[in-house]
Amino acid sequence: MTEPVTGPVTGPPFFVYGTLRPGEYNHDRFLLGRTSAEEPARLAGALLYDGPGYPYAVPGEGCVAGDLVTAAPGAYGALLAVLDDVESGAGYERVERTVVRLRDGAAVRAWVYLAAPGTPLGPLIGGGDWRARGGPRTP
Template sequence: MERLPVFVYGTLRSGQRNHGLIADRVAESYPAMADDLALFGDRIPFAVERAGQRIVGELMILADRHYEEALADLDRLEKYHPDRPEDSLYVRTKRSVSYLAANESWADVPAWLYLSGPAARGRYDENVPILGGDWVAVQAN
């Protein structure tokens, strides 16, 4: 399996309720964005393909010694079944994201991120957009 950083946009972001699941296994974290996606949801966010839109999140570099364990925990949390993606609430996919590097410039990198999966369709309301694509900003209001 390719060892990519993970882009998180909702409850796994710093300060959010599920961040503790991976916090001690994150070696580095950077502000990040992903293009051509939109966020929807009420209690939990889910990302869907939407040309011209952008979501805000964090790029998390998982510590090498915890990588496989952390990714497996994320897959369980997101109800992603690699052997049965059609039954998955979210689907882990490789996608280019932009992050704010230490030198204060934006850079693109491939990362894992979880998109809304087939099992989420009809379960969550796509009529509840998360305006601005930033789950944390919406939760703060």
């Protein structure tokens, strides 16, 4: 007997910019085996703030560095469910935005988890790249 599908079968890719990026500490916990592609991208019209071990993006006059993550065949619903669960518990809300894929400059619609209204933000991360801020990569 097969399990019922609990989420969409396909949909937009995801733009990740913090602990879910390849090489960061939550990538393997939540994305390993669920993706078919991960490639550098940029989100324009956003600023990046430090948080309690992970960053928060908010709308603003800036650009955020990250990666565009495409779900593996058959894994979209499960990936969407796990990311919604993890991110909503950390003060994010999922919105659809246009990001630019760096390899070819293509504009791609993607899900992005932005700080929910009222989420306390830490200091601004200049340059919009959480990896470039320095500091530990583990929780």
